[in-house]
Amino acid sequence: MLAPMKYAAPATVEEARALLAADGGARVFAGATDLIPQIRAGRPEPSMMIDLKRIDRLSGIARAGSTWTIGAATPTADIVAHAGFAAEFPGLAEASGLIGSDQIQNRCTWGGNLVNASPAADTPPALIVNDAKAVIASAGGERTVAAAEVATGPGATCLGADEIIVEFTLASPPPRTADAYLRLIPRTEMDIAVVGAAARVTLAPDGAVTAAAVALGAVAPTVVRVPDAEAALIGGPLTDDALEAVAQAASAACRPIDDKRGTVAYRRRVAGVLARRAVAIAADRAAADQRGASS
């Protein structure tokens, strides 16, 4: 019969890393909302489950100066409920609040969402347009990697076998800047994205776009940035033509798969629709942002 699985709840990052390094079959988990369904579906059982939620540094939301630090094992429910954070990153909060259901969000985390490396994960596109950084604990100390660099393919990451994401850092957005995230699923909840689109836009006082970022989920093995859409936006006002160019560029950037949730043609077409709508929402929010006026 199978050996029973072991459970460990280390109190420090170093302890967790040591456990991981000592046992090749061990796995860390935060919410375990990916890990447990995967084991149930027949993936090999880890010899040891290492719980990251007991490590203080991995949970919490803090702002120091213009830098936000979010523990990698913080439940997304806390992120969604954090009014100060959600005011600065409404799109990232939106993406965090779309995962699964209330029950799932009480457990699940950005760290798990990113390291699970599903092409359809909701938070990575929104982390990427906000230029989030992952702080990774390694044998030689800590290293910092852009969120965009973590996933390298479906289920694959840049993390070494004994590395752990400790926290994420984000810079407060400049004035008249806002993000948005939209995802399309066949039903309202408890479903996996057919397409996800994140956008972030900065507007000059005259309404011209001065900075833009557009990223798509679920349309390629990893999140796709859409530089052509960004270029079409920057330097001018948000015209219908510019939005149409965003849609075209987003559709063109897709390398989608065909599966039960949508055909290739459908994903490509809808990626354009979502990118355009996300940019429009982000721009509306940026225009309404009062922080530029008061500071």
Next chain:
Amino acid sequence: MSVGRSRARIDAAAKLTGEARFPADRAPAGALHAFAVFTNQPHARLVSLDLEPARAAPGVVAVLGSADVAVNEYGLTMFDQPVFVGLEHTGRSPVPCDVSRWEADHLALVVAESPGAARAAAAAIEAVWAPLPVLADIDEALASDVLIHPYDGRGSNRYCSYRIRKGDMARGWAEAAVTVASVYELPYQEHAYLQPEAALAYIDAEGRVTVEVAGQWAHEDREQIAHALDLDEERVRVVYPPIGGAFGGREDMSLQIVLALAALRLHEMGVDRPVAARWSREESIVGHHKRHRGRIEARWGAAADGRITAVSNTAWLDAGAYNYTSNKVLGNCHLGQAGPYEVPNAEIDSHAVYTNSTPGGAFRGFGAPQAAFAAETQVNKLAEALGMDPVEIRRINSLRDGSVGITQTPLPAGVTLPAVIDRCAAEAAAGPSEEAPDPSGDGNGGTAPDPSGDGNSNGTGAGAFSPFLSLPGSPGALRRGRGFACALKNVGFSFGFPERCEATIVLHGDGDEPDRAELYHAGAEVGQGAHTVFAQMAAEATGVAPERIEAFWSDTATSGDSGSASASRLTFMAGNAILGAAEEAEKAWIDGARPATGRFRFVPPPTEPFDLEDGRCTPNFAYGYVAQHVELTVDTETGHIRVDRVVSAHDVGRAVNPDLVVGQIEGGVVQGHGYALSEDLRSDGGRILNPRLSAYLIPGIGDIPARVDSVVMEMADPIGPWGARGMAEMPLIPYAAAVAAAVHDATGVWFDALPLTPDRVLAALEAAQSP
């Protein structure tokens, strides 16, 4: 009065508190656990089989296979399926058992000390298969000369066919001002009941092989168990504990026979321990039948004044690997091909075809939803071609009292469809009775929680359309439309089946009047509220207060045969049986018997099978009628459809419990919503590809219609108890056609294939735009 009141469900408290123990909750400490091993072979011949390694595995008590079954065959309407595929033994069955015809055919049952030990031991079974050609769908099965059931003597995989020939087709086409021809593609539908299959089996104190299981017809389960085990029916007992949904999906056997077999063989080995088993969700979806997928080719003509002059249809249903109830479902689908209309000239052919895919079988509507999607869409297309209102064309053609039906006999009295159509149209025109549909579009009249947590999903003010919170519609992309459809559905078993239902009532009391009554009834409470309604009817029939009715349910040891919880029949049939039993008990009471027992077997007017040449027959003894109006919005950029309002009007004859009637209407509409819009079971090479609820998408609470206006009409059925008709299948039947009509109204595009998933909708809209 007890009948006509919305009494609380008698099973509500136990189900809400968790006190009710469903089949999976019943394994006592010390029970053994069984694991049913599927062959996982859509079509293959067994070359060798070694069960010994599994028998030697740790914790294993027994491994049963074909050699252990006395008569290795079963089936609800034909014995065409082996209990176990095996090499050596068919018992006294003529069905060759060395071929697996379906991925969920069974190879063995492993009984062990724990579920994990049973499952692990199953992996040790060594089977060698020689592949046979997999005939995955109707087209492949018709094109191949490989026969899936060669021994049945039919010489074709097309094994069951019906015909209708009525009037003069040449005349029908000559009178037609317009004709409409289409091919409709109908998908599978999975029942997706809450509770996957589970059972507990043991030898009871009287020595009976006893199975506690969720089913739909306890006496039929008993008959099939007794047949395969070659026992007298009296030596087998079937008990239904609380049942977690059925919808037709529990009409055929799942764990009944194999667990009964295990209890019997263990007993013979001197092991008297109960045996429990349950299927996972994946095993449930792979292991039980589905609503039939199929194809209907339809060509209809209508005169300039709107009269339908000709109907020419050919219907094909994929029966899958075994008949299950396909021959019966096909009959009902056949009967529905011309819709609920007076059609003077018709030629209709319907066929069931064996394939190596999942069996088709009973599912709410029993062939009628497929037929209605085609027939109602044909009528809507004729109306469009004539420039006529879709309600008006139905008024002109609807069956009415005295109509001769498509099988050339008069319908049973009380044909109320014209009144139902008028009422539905009037309610639709009058608009929602309370506030307008929720403009925020959060899918639930403004009461649904907003999971995005910001109270206003994104603050754009762009009027969120979506079913999904973070996706507001751009107003320019939204198109609204309205659609109408109607249907009839038989109540009770059809086509000459010996329909009956039994009830026993025992009256107690010391005074002149009985003050307490016992009711014995086998009818299955599958979640629809049948037992509450039975108790209400027993109170009404005996004059005893409802709280003083003590009921004994669904145990073949105590109740007579009720027939199944199917065909919208239980209220109608059980009500008449209860009325009869109460009358018998009353007579005994007057004769001085204490307690006074009344037993009654209700037998409705006889029905007949289709004539083989022209289909002439009296198919049914009663019907229920429904009309529906649907309002929806299509996002033409994403293909999403949101149903804003449904008006579902029903003649239920008499609402014995009005709240439960509304529950059935809303539930049926939601199940129809999934069939029409999102439920997409994929199958390839005879294997189901998405046997899980994360990939087979039933509607969630945020996806269902924003409002359902249930319109309950009470025009008595002449032979229904207190006038009641059946009504539980009806809400599902016209829904898909009403949705398709509304999508056409919104976009100008007809959809002839279900479900209308966003990608299909968008592809069709774009195809219609490109020249």
